[in-house]
Amino acid sequence: LKNFVLIVGGGIGTRMGEGIPKQFILLDNKPILFHTIDKFSALADIALVLPPDHFSYWDSLCENYNFQKKVTLIAGGNSRFDSVYQGLCSFAEDGIVAIHDAVRPLVSAKLISELFKQAYKVGNAVPCIPIRDSLRKLNGLNNTAVNRSEYTIIQTPQCFAISEIKKAYEIVQGKDYTDDASIFESAGGKIHLIEGEACNIKITYKEDLFIAKALIDSEKL
Amino acid sequence: LKNFVLIVGGGIGTRMGEGIPKQFILLDNKPILFHTIDKFSALADIALVLPPDHFSYWDSLCENYNFQKKVTLIAGGNSRFDSVYQGLCSFAEDGIVAIHDAVRPLVSAKLISELFKQAYKVGNAVPCIPIRDSLRKLNGLNNTAVNRSEYTIIQTPQCFAISEIKKAYEIVQGKDYTDDASIFESAGGKIHLIEGEACNIKITYKEDLFIAKALIDSEKL
Numbered sequence: 001l002k003n004f005v006l007i008v009g010g011g012i013g014t015r016m017g018e019g020i021p022k023q024f025i026l027l028d029n030k031p032i033l034f035h036t037i038d039k040f041s042a043l044a045d046i047a048l049v050l051p052p053d054h055f056s057y058w059d060s061l062c063e064n065y066n067f068q069k070k071v072t073l074i075a076g077g078n079s080r081f082d083s084v085y086q087g088l089c090s091f092a093e094d095g096i097v098a099i100h101d102a103v104r105p106l107v108s109a110k111l112i113s114e115l116f117k118q119a120y121k122v123g124n125a126v127p128c129i130p131i132r133d134s135l136r137k138l139n140g141l142n143n144t145a146v147n148r149s150e151y152t153i154i155q156t157p158q159c160f161a162i163s164e165i166k167k168a169y170e171i172v173q174g175k176d177y178t179d180d181a182s183i184f185e186s187a188g189g190k191i192h193l194i195e196g197e198a199c200n201i202k203i204t205y206k207e208d209l210f211i212a213k214a215l216i217d218s219e220k221l
Numbered sequence: 222l223k224n225f226v227l228i229v230g231g232g233i234g235t236r237m238g239e240g241i242p243k244q245f246i247l248l249d250n251k252p253i254l255f256h257t258i259d260k261f262s263a264l265a266d267i268a269l270v271l272p273p274d275h276f277s278y279w280d281s282l283c284e285n286y287n288f289q290k291k292v293t294l295i296a297g298g299n300s301r302f303d304s305v306y307q308g309l310c311s312f313a314e315d316g317i318v319a320i321h322d323a324v325r326p327l328v329s330a331k332l333i334s335e336l337f338k339q340a341y342k343v344g345n346a347v348p349c350i351p352i353r354d355s356l357r358k359l360n361g362l363n364n365t366a367v368n369r370s371e372y373t374i375i376q377t378p379q380c381f382a383i384s385e386i387k388k389a390y391e392i393v394q395g396k397d398y399t400d401d402a403s404i405f406e407s408a409g410g411k412i413h414l415i416e417g418e419a420c421n422i423k424i425t426y427k428e429d430l431f432i433a434k435a436l437i438d439s440e441k442l
Contacts, residue, residue: 136375138372151356215428
């Protein structure tokens with residue numbers, strides 16, 4: 001079985017207060033997306049899902065930053081669900097795929113390798129980290145304390161057998177799933193968690209850019 | 222009613238990999254705890270709970286860093302529960318108290334002021350931020366997706382009427398509560414949430430120090 005990577009860069013990034021989609025924003029002098037793809041440099045088959053409107057911008061970035069890594073561009077849909085499904089359909093053979101958010105540029109090669117290793121053993125692998133703050137459940141206008149140790153924060157990459165995650169996408173319909181683990185589970189699958197990385201943050205808000213830059217600088221020390 | 226502040230610095234910081242308790246670790250050239258206290262500079266009555274073993278170290282830090290802000294040192298107990306209760310007992314009159322983690326140095330003056338304002342209106346105020354990653358519930362060896370929009374991450378400062386939160390501490394017993402909102406609620410209180418701040422991080426692990434430094438640098442820009 002081969003290893004594949006599917007990077008999902010569908011976001012339009014309106015929460016960042018910048019004019020460009022957040023995966024293209026510069027981080028330490030290069031677009032976030034280039035950092036992300038570079039983390040998968042050990043892997044040959046990388047599909048990148050982008051809105052077709054961004055294809056020419058992507059091409060110009062590759063040229064301007066002399067970005068050499070070969071990726072297969074896939075036209076995304078109107079939702080994350082559609083975009084991932086398009087990406088899954090683009091793979092010509094079965095294998096294990098790591099599905100990863102374009103805006104998580106700080107994932108380590110070590111975590112990626114461990115995820116593939118576990119997915120080969122037990123069928124899938126999803127990284128998680130403990131919740132360090134207190135947690136409450138919202139019930140309409142009320143809210144109640146919950147035991148944070150009974151919950152876990154989920155990250156990407158999430159690894160699955162391509163045939164199985166694709167089947168899951170075909171069984172469930174495009175409801176408001178926030179990740180592939182939920183979709184796989186809704187189709188009857190059981191999720192296998194492994195320990196993720198606190199540094200593997202999702203760049204969502206403007207201050208996350210400063211945080212990501214600080215983490216990159218600390219790696220250089 | 223007067224405003225009071227109770228800063229809880231009981232942690233021994235074993236997760237940081239440093240020889241000293243984490244509230245004393247240097248951040249941007251001064252101890253984390255001084256940053257935290259400085260954020261409450263608009264308030265006169267600040268009680269600081271520390272393990273009595275750390276009192277002399279605190280004194281030497283104040284001298285070495287020429288730290289002038291007057292705080293009342295309170296000897297903490299063996300748990301967060303005991304430490305906060307000792308702090309609450311130290312206030313000579315009733316009022317609204319903001320109970321805050323010593324290792325959240327990035328809280329803004331604006332959030333503090335909003336918390337006091339709401340606590341005066343409705344009795345308490347607790348800051349929360351949305352969960353940006355996916356969330357799963359752990360059930361022994363299994364785990365299941367939960368809807369992250371039904372949960373919220375809780376921060377400090379948490380504001381209460383001193384008499385009421387003190388009564389709550391006397392009603393519930395020292396179980397494994399992770400914050401004061403849970404204790405207040407266990408004693409029958411209803412928690413009022415307000416919007417917190419993504420930057421108001423709790424310095425728990427080593428990489429959090431780099432993140433905090435980056436956020437401080439970005440404020441200077």
